[in-house]
Amino acid sequence: MPDDAQAPPGIIGRPGAEAADLAALVRPLRDSGRDILVVSDKYPPHSVGGAEISLHLCCSRPELAGRVVVAVFSPAQARPGLYWHDGVAVVTLPDADPWPVHSRPFGTHRAISSRGGWARVRYELYQGAGFLFAGGRPWHIADRAAALCFELWGKPRGGIASDFGLGARWYRMRAIQALIGALAPHRVLLDNYRSILLGSGIRRRWPGIEITAVVRDNRFSCARYDQSRQIGGANCPRCRFQCATVDAPRQRFWHRRHLGLSARARQRALAAADRVVVTSGYLRREVGALTGAAPIVRIPNPGGHLGQTAGFIRGVPEAPGENLLIIGMLNENKGQLAFLRAAADWLCANPRRHVHLAGRGERIAGQIRAFAEREGLSRQITLHGYLGREALFRLMRRCQVVVAPAVWPEPFGRVPLEAGLARRPVVAFACGGLAESIDDGKTGFLAPPADYSTLIERIGRLMGDAALRHDMGMRAYAHISQRYDLDRVARAFLDLFELPAADRLEGTARAGSDRLPRA
């Protein structure tokens, strides 16, 4: 780790009991005037995703570096720690064990369960009773009991919708409360879904604290495990948790109930925020419907370090033939297999056509291999698996066109940003955030959702016209590097942090209209 400082020894193992130790860790930070707490799943240098980079660029600005403390949770950490990255103080807190034993630090359950005998029985009974009687209305006991039954005897597809059962005993909640108690920040920024779930617990304890929630996915408008807002490839009509029938046919009553409770828990957490930041216009519409009048600011994810990505692709040759690249985890939402099925005839018509898939997902990968074998397309489909950033950018340069056949509404969709930095046009269905970052006909093509014949026709058009492809690639680079510029995104966060509390609403509207890239 660059410029890290080791955490002093002897810090708390459990929040509450050893809060004094955490207080000792953060006291110098509090005394030096750090009044903004940022809670995030990940932070550089351990994670170099665009969201974390933009967050860090903002936090490391000279104007903010002395005011911000970042908190992250780490399952690898048994005790809180502190490191510095580019002048930003980052407190690492031990993560919680997974639900339903989430009231203990990570690893506790496994350690105790391995003991066996009476100690384990006592532990399980204690934990089970604690979980069942965790508060709330009497009928909530039945909800928790049903969830425990799922856990013990058969989970719904995609897992149990358990957010409703996290409650005040959640170790993460207690850890963050301990940190806030010790640090006494004036403002808290909760970055992404898991951090936002902490919002209601923070609001309860500190009603006067300013909370900003950054929403990056569909989890607040879709409680289903894959947040796809679809069932069987068709968009959900008005959500009544119909997916419960598909995901848990025999236990649909309880699963639907858990979904409803979890959705409400998420909305409550979101409602605890004073303002909400979203990454796309699509999310602004979706989240806006949930939060009502709460101010929502759109700050898109950044494209990436221009210098770094240029270094990745400098001197990389474009392969001959017609190579298209599909990026992203292999799953039904991203639509790789559905696209291949639709494009099989197009691929067969020209052996120089080749589909490259970059992303992990062994289940769909197996289906794709079987499909390719069956259709005689094994030589025209390559599964690259997960690729690091440099390898991914090199592959984008090797291919002529990037295709994003996602059938679900991507909450943001990074693919057009990265493809643009690689100077490659993107062809995608016009849904979700993808429809915002592709300028149809200029930086790529959009096809009506699920209209595969149009999608393939547009791909063919680009493949057959090198000049058009080149022009679109250049325009995509200009579009992305200007509108999704890292500095611009960081400045938008900076503006958000610096808004005086009294002017918050008015200032938010101003930032949304003048300073941020338009939707």
Added chain:
Amino acid sequence: MAHDPLDPPPPPAPASRDKVLVVSVDAFPKLGGISTMTHHLANVFAELTGQSLLLAPAGSHVPDGYERRYDLIEDWESDTQARAGAAALVEDRRIEALTARIIAHEQPGRILLMHGFYYGPGVIAAARRASVPVSAYVHGTELTSQMIALERGAGAGADATALPRRLLSVLEQADEVLTNSHFTAGLVSRHARVRHLRVTGVGLSLSRLGGERRRSPWASPSLRRDRRRAMGLAEGPLFAYIGRLTDHKRVDRMLRICAEMQDATCVIAGEGPAGQALAACAADLGISSRCRFPGRIGEAEKWALLRAANFSFLMSEFDPRTGACEGFGIGLLEAAAAGALPVSSGADGMADFMLGPERPGVVLPVAPLDARASAALLSRLLADEAAMDGFVLRGRRMISNRYNWSSVARMILSPRQQVAPSRELRDAG
């Protein structure tokens, strides 16, 4: 030690399997002799060695109608105007770093510089450090024009960053220098101390030759007359010139011969500084009504014109003022492939094709040009269909055997290999 280009070819050896990195500042979509040659050679290298790469400046892409079989590296940070002076030194360092990166990732076995300008110094510096041999191609005019500039003092002296000095430096540092003709090889020998010098010639694609052979099996005068009629041209003999309209091309010679042949017409396709002078010349000769100046034409129009023409002229001569010369005269090959009789002065690099024992076209004496005798000669030929067919047959045979990209690429890859007929050659007939 420099190999004498006039020596007979050495005995055959296996073709190299090395991956070739071709580097050219002239590349598609810019259409021209060097960019076309670069494209075809890179394609054949890909076929022969499994993979080849082309490094070309920003904006490079292959236009419709061409198939690319090589990997294309677009140098999107290039500034091709920075060819000389301090700016070029900065650009050299960038190119060196880029080439080093390409060498590290792609591991080419050899590098072919299609043009000494711009990429030359940077590429050679990177190749030296990686011990990758570099062949530099010389086409003729770029060398003569720079040498004349050097002799006149423009950019001359000890300034190593001046364009002529940079070009000479590239030629002298390259592991070998390749040329399109013996004429160009002579120019290189005269001006630079190169390590190794070889003449590879230039060529056409064999698929193009095969296609033209099917369209026009022989000189086929009646077929050509029909095509002229379809194109709205007069039915009489058609003289064609396709290329830049510059003084050294001496298109005026074609006009003077045309003036002596009563029913002949001319099509002069191209653009350039001599365009107005040529129009005036046609007016002076009283043949304006028989001359057409369609300007620059596309590939399809070019081949359609050659299929309709009886004669295609290239009467160039060396221009001592500018150094402009005919390094090879690829237009002669195109005419021969299309079955239009090449008519040439046989000067400079054109001698390799026109003055060999096969005699694929008509070489007219030009010192001085006797337009009336030349017209009479061409008229006699037109009346002798067998003689015309003989020229067409011999010209196409020369292309099949020697002047095609496959043969040229094989020569470049393996200096000790004779050109052997490949399956592609046989397919082309």
